[in-house]
Amino acid sequence: MFDKAGMRLDAIYSKRLNRVSLQLFMFFIGGMYSAYFAPYATQANTRLGSEAGGIETSFAVVDWFCFILLCRTLFFDRTALGVGMLAGFCWLFVGDAIALPFWAGTMALLVHIYRSWWSKLGKIHLWYLFLWFSAALSYGSIYEYTAHPVYLTLFALIFAGCLLYEQALKVNARRQQARLAMFAEAEREKEKLADSDKALAQRISRLERISDLPGPLLVELAQIIHSAQQIVVCMKTDERDEVPGRRFLDRYLPGVEMIVTQGQSLSKQLIDDELRQKTTQDQLDMLIRLRSAFHQQHQALLENDTDDFDSELRTLDKLLKTDGYVK
Structure with missing residues (x-):
């Protein structure tokens, strides 16, 4: 109105x-x-009254x-x-x-x-x-x-x-305005994380669909994929693992994909059997090192959960002793 x-x-x-x-x-x-x-x-200047x-x-x-x-x-x-x-x-x-x-x-x-x-x-x-x-x-x-x-x-x-x-x-x-800017920034960060999660899931999915590799390479690749999936689980269940886990996957997953795609494409184009075997062996050696790195990163992320679990056990043990159930 x-x-x-x-x-x-x-x-x-x-x-x-x-x-x-x-x-x-x-x-x-x-x-x-x-x-x-x-x-x-009643409070006006009375001298003005004399003037017309x-x-x-x-x-x-x-x-x-x-x-x-x-x-x-x-x-x-x-x-x-x-x-x-x-x-x-x-x-x-x-x-x-x-x-x-x-x-x-x-x-x-x-x-x-x-x-x-x-x-x-x-x-x-x-x-x-x-x-x-x-x-x-x-x-x-x-x-x-x-x-x-x-x-x-x-x-x-x-x-x-x-x-x-x-x-x-x-x-x-x-x-x-500052609060709105903070909310907008938080929304942008959420969108970035969602896009990053989607990109990680797509990259892991592409690796899972690769099947035309020699047996030893497929074995190493499968273990790398398993460790990558476990790292993603750690990221989702513990916010402390979000930054290191994402940084690790963003750095090394593209390298894994490059090795199993470009390396295999190169091996198929090589005529010399000895050179082809050398290329395949180089791929395998690198995948072995990457598999070890993925496993170590997963174990490092689990240390937070282990520490939390140990802390809960110690707290529970103190309660039992305090209540007299354990000497």
């Missing part, structure tokens, strides 16, 4: 004729407001210009308008109601300029500063600026509270 109202207000203010009409309408509102509340003013229409004119100028400032925030910064209205409401407890637009407009302008300082501050704000300065001069001819020290302190506290609230919102927004 508020979004729709905001869109309608933006549509109204987007046309120049409407903006001019609003300025004139604010003149009418300011005049009516000052005419209604002027008789109730002096105090009424000063009141009208203050209210007109400050209603224009409030109108500005209504269309462009409703947060500033809300803070300004709070400052104006607090003024009612200490001063004449006719001065309410001045304090509300002053606070609204201060907050609006602060909120627009880094991004939206433009030449139009000089015009609104001029309006406020003119209103302040007229206000000074009616009241003393320091006549209400308690309210001035409250006014400053309201503005400071608004600044702190804005800063808290910015800090919260940065934290939210």
Whole structure:
């Protein structure tokens, strides 16, 4: 509902004729407001009353210009308008109601300029500063600026509270962005791990489908595949094994695949039996070393599980001794 109202207000203010009409309408509102509340003013400078229409004119100028400032925030910064209205409401407890637009407009302008300082501050704000300065001069001819020290302190506290609230919102927004960035990074890492797991599974599957090798090579390859599968199991069951296991498989599985594919393809193309046997023997020697490396890596990953198991056994043994079941 508020979004729709905001869109309608933006549509109204987007046309120049409407903006001019609003300025004139604010003149009418300011005049009516000052005419209604002027008789109730009890703290105004009585010397202005001796001048023909002096105090009424000063009141009208203050209210007109400050209603224009409030109108500005209504269309462009409703947060500033809300803070300004709070400052104006607090003024009612200490001063004449006719001065309410001045304090509300002053606070609204201060907050609006602060909120627009880094991004939206433009030449139009000089015009609104001029309006406020003119209103302040007229206000000074009616009241003393320091006549209400308690309210001035409250006014400053309201503005400071608004600044702190804005800063808290910015800090919260940065934290939210940081959390979102962390979540996005975590999702990317999960996707990378999923892709890596898929690539490992595909590579092991390709090795399992190889069958046109000499018997000794197939035996070594089968043991390598078995150890690789056991390493994958360790990676899935113990997160401590994830990094070393993945690093090992990513480094050596491509080498195994290269040996059994390119090496065998080369052996088939060789005519010289002696050279072919030498190539096959070289493949076998390398697969034997790789099989030993895969076995050792699997055993190294199992050490974590062994240590955990031993720790559980020691804990259970201590419990038995503590409860008196074992001496």
